[in-house]
Amino acid sequence: MPDSASPSALDRRTVLDLAVTAFAHPGGERLALPAFTLREREIVILRGRSGSGKSTLLHLVAGLLALAPSDGRIALDGQALAGLSQTARDRLRPHRVGWVPQRVHLIGALSVLDNVLLPVALSASPDTPGPSPVAARERARFLLQDAGIDSLAHCEPGKLSVGQAARACIARALLCTPRLVCADEPSAALDLASTATIAAMFAHYCRVGGAALIASHDSAFVDALKLQAEFVTEISMDAA
């Protein structure tokens, strides 16, 4: 658990406050989920066997799954998610949660740069207009540069290696500067060099004020995170 009593923890604002007693998919068995708090500049790593509920917890936090108020409490950046409609949760997501999927996936019809820009281009609404197109483009170029794939910005995704595509996926998740980045096994199928690179991207994002909730059972990736990030906490889902 993060050490919320340390002075540095008190200085950092809470991004995620989670206390879900249990959750069950329709027709599925009830999963016991841990309670914890995640603060700015912190990375929480969810570890556990397959089926222990890591992905379910990430989906609940990202608002992709509905949580009944009777099942517990999730507060994302101060906003309670339990009981919210799907539309309301959709509206919260773009600027509060960045999503990194387990398997690298970019939209084949768009260039790498357009893929990174997608969250801003398609999610903007009168309530959450997001950055201007110029600002978004600048940030996308910055993120691609940070990921070391700036030269591939106008390539088709099919021409990228798995590691390069994984970095593009993380850049896409970070475009709107979300309060929390959720990543589901982001280093799966990556070689050691790529694993180290994406760990550096997460660590860097958190050092500048972000926060990340990552499901992973890749020890090399977790070790790399521990080396580079300021605050890393591991939570075992098996123990929940």
Place this chain on the structure above:
Amino acid sequence: MIIRLLSKNILYSLWSFSLAVLLCSLGIASTISILWLQTSLEAHAARQAKGIDLVIGAKGSGVQTTLAAVYHADVPSGNISLASIEQLAKHPMVARVEPISLGDSVAGARIVGAHNSFIDFYEARLALGALPAQPMDAVLGARVAARTKLAIGERFVGNHGLAAGGEAHDSHPYAVVGVLAPTGRVIDDLVITPLASVWLAHEGHTGSTEPEVTFALVSLASPIAMATLPRFINTQTNLQASAPAIESARLLANFGWVSTIVKGFAAALILSALLATFAALAQAVERRQIDIALMRAMGVPRLRIGLLLVSETLATVLVSTLIAAAMVLLGALWLRGHALPGLVLDWRVGGVIALACVTMAALLAFIAALPCLWRAYRIDVAAQLSRA
């Protein structure tokens, strides 16, 4: 970005998009053409028969009499005496009678013997020259003048019969004295000359001692006359009275099945296009389930994803409409320039028909897209992302 994503998605599935566009554009073009052509032909037929309530000719078929006298598209069944027509003109139910005499032609254009009032009857006016003042003077309809390049003062010889290759009446050449302005009516394709010209050209050919004409175009004094006069003429005289309005309607009714079959074919094309659009969209939704789930995970609202999918369907209709409009336009220009030169195409009516067809196609395309939209709307994002 939506437009870029839309265009890239279309390029990504170019073959299925092209097939849907091909079928849809053919369906829309066929429907517009059929409806517009039918409307234009009906208006064209009505315009040719304007002011002609009855056609009086020799005993025979009513349809043939109408086709020969009003549309100049058939041969007459015989001649009638001018005296009988002059007698008919005195009938109180008759407002106006225009006797005409057919029999000869020049360069495929019919030479019509008639009084000069025949030109007024067709609301035509002179563009050049003067009206015929003596036998063998001739006034050319606008299209005849354009086609034959005959100028005022030039002479020409008529051929016997209404088809090319007939015996030439060398001894009785016609002199061009005037050219009519275009009217959009059948008179544009005729050569008008006094009745006496036809009698002179056929002197000794008819075997009749009294002057004859081929038809009389009759305007009635009142609508009530229509109910009684034709029956009176057909039963009490050796003349044939036929009403162009009735005969045209009968003729169109006889060929109504052709129109129905072609309309059915057009409907089948549009339905095939919609099925192709539906199949392409269903395939796209299946293929892009992960894309859609990811977009949802990024916070893209379901409505916006639905709009993206609908816009792909509407793009099919839009591109098809542009292609169909070009096809119809080229077809209309060809029809007016070559197949039916006198046909007046009402572009406003064509526009309204096109708009109605496109609206209907867009509506049907939207309805065809609904099952795919529902599927996209109901995608289980969490489940898709777990599989991703």
